[in-house]
Amino acid sequence: MxxxxxRAGIPIVMLCNLLNVAKxxxxxxxxQTVSVPYPLGDPNLSPEEEWKLRYHRVGVALDALTKDIxxxxxFPTKI
Numbered sequence: 001m002x003x004x005x006x007r008a009g010i011p012i013v014m015l016c017n018l019l020n021v022a023k024x025x026x027x028x029x030x031x032q033t034v035s036v037p038y039p040l041g042d043p044n045l046s047p048e049e050e051w052k053l054r055y056h057r058v059g060v061a062l063d064a065l066t067k068d069i070x071x072x073x074x075f076p077t078k079i
Contacts, residue, residue: 002014002026002027002028003025003026003027006028011029011065012029012065013029013030013031013061013062013064013065013075014027014029014030014031015030015031015033015039015040015057015061016030016031016032016033016039017032017033017034017035017036017039018036019032019074023072026072027072028069028071028072028073029064029065029067029069029072029073029075030072030073030074030075031057031060031061031064031074031075031077032074032077033057034053034057040053040054040057040058041053041054056077057077060075060076060077061075063075
């Protein structure tokens with residue numbers, strides 16, 4: 001689906017856990033998520049730490065929207 005959205009001229013970043021699958025279907029901009037059941041969270045963290053984690057990952061995705069890339073790219077998520 002991301003390829004079709006890009007063909008329409010809309011920039012898109014996929015937040016995903018299974019990067020190999022995303023790469024194999026041709027996603028161009030990817031941000032690694034935490035896990036399948038909790039893509040942008042971690043129930044083992046305190047509410048404050050979980051908020052920081054979510055805020056950071058969404059920020060990485062928003063920054064990725066503004067980047068021009070040549071090849072498939074996984075944007076780093078290290079805090």
